[in-house]
Amino acid sequence: MEGGFETGFLLGHMNYWLFVILMMTGFYIVVARGNLLKKIVGLNIFQAAVFMLYISVGKISGATAPIITGNPDEVYSNPLPHVLILTAIVVGIATTALGLALIVRINESYGTIEEDEIQQHDLEQYDKDCARAEEAR
Amino acid sequence: MEIAFTILLFIALVATAIAIVFIKRLFAVVMLSGVFSLLAALLFIVMDAVDVAFTEAAVGGGISSVLMLGTIALTARTQKQPERYSLVPLAIVLLTGAVLIYGTLDMPNFGSPDAPAQRHIGPEYIARTPTDIDVPNIVTAVLASYRGYDTLGEVVVVFTAGLGVILLLSGLGRRRGTPYPRGVSANRDQDNAQ
């Protein structure tokens, strides 16, 4: 009895844990990699894992896709998460495009898309500005 | 059968994601992110979300790859080798993951028909769509009619993001005679002139 409950619990929650693994892989790319394009790819992976989590909440076992078949006994999965995520995907690509556009502009003014080089450049610029202010005084 | 297929998809998804972590060539990274999207679309089909799968395949596999390739063409094609590997990001990620997994322990079982999310408003939409709106695809009915206001907001977000990209990249916001920023050759007006 106890064992049966454990198996059911494991099988019923395993998908959530797998989503968390995917989410954390995306998160790791965002935190640990300095390349801005790769950060965007990491964010997309994170985002896709969140989408999967939402969709899995709406799933009912034995149900079918929420398109009316005419059979009155048919069980449908919950359509609400589908609607939310469908629009979220398109909004996601629009914001991704905005991020990519920012990357292109950053590359034009810094000549690099690596985070540490951009910071280095900013620090040097700051030192130069300070020295110039010192001279002016 | 369904569980075996789901697990197989998951293994492929995680393998793709981990490959993206380690690969340095950005071209390969972009291609793998397209593969990731298509696998995600398959997973959405397994979870009955056909509309979402359709969108993910068209957007993630199509447009997103094109835009990322465009970005690579305008910037760099390899990622710089990190100077030293730090354990701090890994620790943060593991900690966050542990907290999230702790949070899932109270969630209802996957596919359970009496989960709180299935009780409230979803069944109402399913029951009312044939009499109120009479279109077979419930997702379209909810998207365009019951929650039309939300969708209007989403369209405005897409509109605004499009405006942002046009202003950032098409040079419409640049006054005539302003010099180009560093790294841009002057011959780009050949395409932009009209």
Added chain:
Amino acid sequence: MNDHHLILRVITRMLTGPILLFGLYVQFHGDYGPGGGFQAGVIFAVGFILYGIVFSLRDLRRLIPDWIIHKLVALGVLLYAGTGIVSMLLGANFLDYNPLAGTPIGGQHLGILLVEAGVGITVFAVMLAIYYAFAGRPPSLNDEDW
């Protein structure tokens, strides 16, 4: 320029038409099967983007100039919001389609059609505008460097 990628060029010529047709099918069949304005807009834009990648951006710009795209971006949102305003003028709530036609169900069908068209137009135009913006910049890599 015209002498290489022969296979790509021939296949693109064959595929562009069916892709656009499929986009229209997805747009107008969204009530009955999977699909709708969001997906149709993306697919329709992909048809043009494929043409632009394989042939040239200049040809594509001649086909659909920037100013048309910029107008379409706004037109979709206006069509969507305008449908809501019309239903308000007819005495119902904002985006309540019941009074748009003779019967409530007919009104809902018409409202969904208009709203989905608005979504499709905006998504299509935004995707194409974003592609124009990225592809219109001078690349920093040569073709051989890939």
